[in-house]
Amino acid sequence: MTKARGSLLFSAHSLQAYVDCERRFELSYLEELEWPAVESEPLLESERHMADGRRFHEMVHRDALGLAVSAPRDEGDEDIARWWRNYETHRPGKVSGDRFSEKTLVGSIREATLVATCDLIVTAGDGGRARIFDWKTWRQRHSREWLARRMQTRVYPYLLVTAGAPLAGGKAVAPEDVEMAYWYADFPEKEEVFAYSEGQFREDEAYLTGLVQEILEREAGAFERTTNEKQCSFCAYRSFCDRGDVAGHSDDEPEEDAPNPLAGSLDDYEEIAF
Numbered sequence: 001m002t003k004a005r006g007s008l009l010f011s012a013h014s015l016q017a018y019v020d021c022e023r024r025f026e027l028s029y030l031e032e033l034e035w036p037a038v039e040s041e042p043l044l045e046s047e048r049h050m051a052d053g054r055r056f057h058e059m060v061h062r063d064a065l066g067l068a069v070s071a072p073r074d075e076g077d078e079d080i081a082r083w084w085r086n087y088e089t090h091r092p093g094k095v096s097g098d099r100f101s102e103k104t105l106v107g108s109i110r111e112a113t114l115v116a117t118c119d120l121i122v123t124a125g126d127g128g129r130a131r132i133f134d135w136k137t138w139r140q141r142h143s144r145e146w147l148a149r150r151m152q153t154r155v156y157p158y159l160l161v162t163a164g165a166p167l168a169g170g171k172a173v174a175p176e177d178v179e180m181a182y183w184y185a186d187f188p189e190k191e192e193v194f195a196y197s198e199g200q201f202r203e204d205e206a207y208l209t210g211l212v213q214e215i216l217e218r219e220a221g222a223f224e225r226t227t228n229e230k231q232c233s234f235c236a237y238r239s240f241c242d243r244g245d246v247a248g249h250s251d252d253e254p255e256e257d258a259p260n261p262l263a264g265s266l267d268d269y270e271e272i273a274f
């Protein structure tokens, strides 16, 4: 049964799904179909990487709360051990201010609800700087241009401006005071930082409003399949779309216009886990 549009919760991940492929959005968020096919091969390797990503996020969350975290041993846990070493060495997000780990921001766009769970938000607490940090355990470091186009880079800062006042001592958060920083656990030297602005905020508001309105008004069955068939190799709905039955290999994802087979699942997890 198709979900009522009015009950939809929009997120960076669901909007990204719509932008990448309208049909994927429909199958995933309106028809709520479970994963009928393997997203990427080898399956065990993909699942292990995803589970490691979840564990790493939980460890960083515990650390942010001041709880003890035991360092993973290398043997059998090489990825997490490496990510944790990089985290301890580089300490991303180490700026002064009030810290909010795994914080969910809830706002609205038109009559719809828009949510984002941020790995870490640090605010000055007096209406000053407000920074969002996001930890990535992806195998690939994407270009700045690719990241700038992601819905996450638009939705998270937008929501911090519109719904972040309780984190900033009750004062409105000005777009100019917001930054969004991505830290890659496997490429730890330099965070990718995006400064926000009044102009970008207005552009994002118009863009997100239009996108949500388009989704709310679209007839069931009128959600088009993507014309970029590279998307389909890593999509669990291939069989519904007659777009092949062989899963893409996780080693074959260097092209930036193809989806990261692990990113979606991790983003889903981050949005619902805390």
Ligand code: SF4
Residues within 6 Å of the ligand: 021, 022, 023, 024, 025, 027, 225, 226, 231, 232, 235, 236, 237, 238, 239, 240, 241, 243
């Ligand atoms: S298989 Fe391709 S067309 Fe079908 S939902 Fe997935 S990405 Fe879209």
